[in-house]
Amino acid sequence: MQTPEGRFEPTRFEELTITVGFRCHSACKFCIVREGMNDFRGVPLERFASLAADNARHRRYRRVVLTGGEVTLEPALFDYLAVARTGGFEHVRLQTNGRRLRDAQFARRLMEAGVDEFFVSLHGPDAATQDLVSEREGSFDEAWAGMCNLAAMGACLMTNTVMTSLNADRLADIVERVAPLRPVRMEFWYYLPMEDVEDRRDLLVPMAELAPRLRTALDRCVAHGIEAVVKYVPRCLLGEHGDRLDNAQPDVVIAEDFYEHYPKFSCLWEARCEHSEHCLGLHHPYVHKYGWEQDLLVPQPRTRPWRAPTWGPAAPVDRPGRRHLPVHPDERAEGHAPWRALVEGVAERHGARLAEVLLQRRACVFRFEIGDGGVDVVLTARSENGPALVRTASFDVHYRNPSGADREACIALVRDAARAIATRDPGGMRLEARKGLVGAEARRSAAR
Amino acid sequence: MDPFDDDLVEAGPDDRYFDYCLEPYEPRRPWRGKLRAESLLWAALRIADEREWLEAPLRAVSTAVGRDLVVWGLKWDGRRIGLELYFYDPRKEDAAATMTAVGRVLEPWMKLEPQVRESIPYFMASLEPSADAVRAGRLEAMRLYLAGERGHAGRSYRLDASGFELENTYRFFDPRRDIEDVLALARASVFVDYGDRRVLAQVLPPELMACRKVCIAKKRRADGVYFSGIDVEALAWFLRRHAWPGTLVEIVLRHRTRFEHVWFDVGVDVRTDATSGRIEFPKSSFYGTM
């Protein structure tokens, strides 16, 4: 959500996406590559190697996702995969249009090189629909052959469907078509315009039309025992499938200005709705085209007071095929434990409670409750001269939102937490200073 | 060198930050080495060819009332840029902030013709100085603002030779926590036809609803909506949306990182055009302090 306090961007703290390049042999009508990012060269291999080496030391990311453009067109793909193997990642995911996987030998080589999750784009149940979307005749047949190869090899197959006006009425058909291949997961993403914010291409489909069709598709997934995930659709429109909404995205190594194009989201009922910390509402291009949908969207009355979001909660562990299983407490805490340890015991010393640890790409927030109020202690990446209460080996320490009658108690707690963090911070705990991780060097010099 | 670089005023260590209701706020970011919002006032006056007429009286008023305590509003009707200055003194503690005192300060350039009875409990007053007013040597009108219920509301009266006339009513809301009230008051309109479901998003666009405070005004010939506490990106979006002079938009964009600490305030008059049925914005405005 977008508020004056900041922008709530759900981040999955465990995944790193490496954009290998933006070359592609399809031309999907909705794709960001055709929408203005096509001067991006990709993350240089050396840059990835240094990120992988860092991860091997600090084990921040459990999964690396290699994406494009079309990643299988990258001549150095197997070099990237070799680097990925050295990075201490548990999973290597390939995000692909699947067309080159029709070559079974190539698909097998990828598996042998360490790819254990294939995230394949599937925008239609048949050639007529998908080729219209991809603007390449034969692309569906090639991708279908690729998916069949993966299924035959017993690979972990996941599909990704971008929902637009071109395929909104075929969502259930897509499920039926792919179900025999036993995909581990099907993801359905509502289209995000990056550049065509006025939607001159008419790809945005009204939620009133989309939602019932999407719910039917999700019903079909349930019937087939396929895990389903939805992104960028208001949760209140998903009916009983509300918990399939997962708007989190991995950390993305991509050109800095990618995020300038990234749509913002809002919902008029944000402060009223129990789900607003996880649901994004509607993106702004949608609101401009179809309105706020204030009658269609139905807030779930809140049981907790609403606070303007800044970073929002971190998304839970992503385990394809096991989303519906309860997450073991150890697994949920994984990654958080070293962060929690920074302030272990502080709350107790002040008769307070550590209510939440929000771990995000650019910040770690310790939310303390004390008396009738509370205070957030916030860590951001260490800077040399930015404002900070205290600078520790890894962080700038700040606080915000002190509330409640006893300000003295709040201040004492903040001081104690800052001291504890400064003492315990071993150095090398990573938060990103900025969003993107590569800059101008990754752009092609030609104008867009 | 860009001629507009002369208009840029660097933020100082003692700057204070106030919104257009003169409520103090914490700047969004550290402000050292950045620009004061008033840079945009000077640039806009230069674009309007009014700077040479207005700079001296504006500086005199600012000195008399106090640095950062004069709110300026720039208005755009698609043809010309206009200026309004707002003076707040809710408790009437500061003699310099009465309209009688401001009138005395302005006297060398333009005589403030209406006389105010200072016993009127106004919490704010405004004037519209212009090059024409300086050339004529007089200001014929002013506005007084009186509080409504619980301080979240107000009324404005225009005062000129013919006396007082009620002009507008204002009501302030938290755009998220008070959303039902915002929607109810916005829709209670004779000027805007909310029949089409997209109209609400035109009046309350998402880019501006991410603000800190929203104000719904009822005026004589249009409704007014004000969004207080938007960042410089949203300001640039707003100026472009309302087709402000390109030079001004360019200045905002070129220096966006040097305005990133400021919360800006903006507003529009809005109504449905009776012939075309389309929403139109006869006036847009943005605000800062000097």
Ligand code: SF4
């Ligand atoms: S009311 Fe808004 S925040 Fe709540 S679920 Fe619906 S879209 Fe999301």
